[in-house]
Amino acid sequence: MTLEPYYASESLCSQKVKLVLAEKELKWKSHLINLLTFENLQPSYMRLNPKGVVPTLLHEGRIITDSVAIMRYLDKQFPYPCNRAVCHVCWRCDRLFAVHCLQFTTGFKPGLLTHTAICGRIVRSIS
Numbered sequence: 001m002t003l004e005p006y007y008a009s010e011s012l013c014s015q016k017v018k019l020v021l022a023e024k025e026l027k028w029k030s031h032l033i034n035l036l037t038f039e040n041l042q043p044s045y046m047r048l049n050p051k052g053v054v055p056t057l058l059h060e061g062r063i064i065t066d067s068v069a070i071m072r073y074l075d076k077q078f079p080y081p082c083n084r085a086v087c088h089v090c091w092r093c094d095r096l097f098a099v100h101c102l103q104f105t106t107g108f109k110p111g112l113l114t115h116t117a118i119c120g121r122i123v124r125s126i127s
């Protein structure tokens, strides 16, 4: 069933989720939320995310809030086709994605990004 992320373009938390969707090459239906017009505080969105923040993910009737919870959910539902033990090391490190997103939003070519665990070990490269 369709993945439906609700996100805002200027939100780093949203970028983290979009980066995972892109890395996993998942198809998704866009729900762009405009924070500047307080769309996140509209009742229709608050029903999905009572805190009124982005991102939120809708998938198969489930509503997942919080960017890290969404990233973990996506990884569980759509595992990387690489060694899971290695990926687990990677997924313990939330800081990893903050670094990636910074590079992502500043125009760093995502294809050149490298997953590096907090211990400094390179666990996966995206080519």
Ligand SMILES: N[C@@H](CCC(=O)N[C@@H](CS)C(=O)NCC(=O)O)C(=O)O
Binding pocket: 011, 012, 013, 014, 035, 040, 052, 053, 054, 055, 065, 066, 067, 068
């Ligand atoms: N811990 C949450 C934080 C979510 C959050 O604070 N999102 C910000 C954008 S990055 C937001 O929606 N702000 C809107 C507001 O506070 O009105 C997550 O990681 O998803």
